[in-house]
Amino acid sequence: MNARPARPQRTHRSGPRPPSLAGNLWTLAALLLLLVLSAGSALLRLGPFNEVANLGIAAVKALLVLTVFMRLKTDNALLRIVASTGFAWLAVLIALSLADVLTRQPLLAPW
Amino acid sequence: MSARTHPVPEQFDDPVQQREAATLGMWAFLATEVLFFGVLFAGYTLCRVMFPEAFAEGSRHTDMLLGTIETAVLLTSSCAVALSVREVQLGGRRAATAMLALTAALGIAFLVMHGFEYYAEYREGLIPAIRYTQQGVYARGMEIFYCLYYFITLFHSLHVTVGVLLLGVMAWRTWHRAFDQDYHTPLELTALYWHLVDIVWIFVYPLIYLVGRSG
Incomplete structure (x- = not known):
């Protein structure tokens, strides 16, 4: 008498929508740009800021991969x-x- | 096995819950991987604090151009595998297989380039305990840098090798219609693993190749 109502059958299609092609390609472009920036800034004399730039850019790149490619933003x-x-x-x-x-x-x- | 007849095991309510359990398990595994490489990075940090000049000198002996190309190759491969998952979700089996094959090929290209690097370092006498011929004030500190370099990059290359094998299996299964819009969890998990291998390298690149370049 207190039977639970049947849950609607969910499939993969009801999960997060796949990201757009442009979104993926722009992320790759941003990653490659950050790579060039990282290599370029390493050659400049910035003192301790060399390390800040190196690790800061690496952190931004990792965040881009985590949020867009690994879909943490939408999942x-x-x-x-x-x-x-x-x-x-x-x-x-x-x-x-x-x-x-x-x-x-x-x-x-x-x- | 056709994806359309893929049964949901009885412990799950539906395919979405099955997928959530699988991705949660994968992320828990990836967290342990972060800590696995994290120990090596922590060791690197401590040794670098103790021998900053020797680490800068050691880093200047690495091949920055090749390291930069390797990074670009891995970043591109990450995008390719993300696109392959997207293609499967949209029903594009052929494009998804091609993207997976491209990812695996980029992974192999990475390994080959790293092999060339190791060979150059062998010729230069930069491999501690095997062929180390460096002299001078920084020689001992550089030896520690190269020990960490080989531990980090060899473990990373091992992960790349496992990833390439998994990608090959996924390409094969995708081509043989094992995955479609309704079921592609193994492909998604393989992609997550590959992205993590990429993230590890994103941090290896500045810590190994870019130290002391401006000096």
Whole structure:
């Protein structure tokens, strides 16, 4: 008597729509442009900003691949959480390791 | 096996839930892959903090032009595999197979170029424990840089090799109508794996090839 109403049968077609061809090709163009920018900026004398530019551009490229090619922008929100978890733990790993190395002081033997 | 008769296993309500479970599992695996390579990157970061000049000197011995071309090849391959999934979703079996074959070919091109790099480094005596002939103040620090370089790039190349094999299988299955608009989860998961291999390389490129280039 309290039978659940049958859920409508969903198929792949009811999932996120495939991204447009132009969207994919523009993303590739942006990635290649960022690659040229990255190689070019590495040859300029920018001091510590060389590293900022190198890693900043790499992060933007990775975000483009994650959001457009891997469809995190349109897919299930749970996938975005799982994806960010991997990178968040990596940030913790690197931050804590650096905190150790950068603040370690040689201790003299107490005898 | 025809995709149209592909049954939904009984633990799933419908194909969408099946796909969600599969992609969630794949992303959990990819998170472990991020941490697998992350350990190598963390090791790289610590050693670079300790030997900054030696790492810059080591990086200047790598082939920046070839590294840039390899990056462009992998970025293009990522776009190609994304387009192959799109084509399958739109019902274009022939174009999808062609895109998968192109992706696999670009992956093989990447491996060949890397092979040339390794050979050049062997001739230059830059392979620690096998043929390392560098002298000078930075020789020991550069040895650490090249140890990390080989660990990171060899593990990455191993992933590329696995990816190429998977892409070959997916191209074969796509051509033989295993996937269509209603069922293409294995293809989607293979594409996710390939994109992650690409993301790893996106970070390898500046950390290995671009250090100390302006000096």
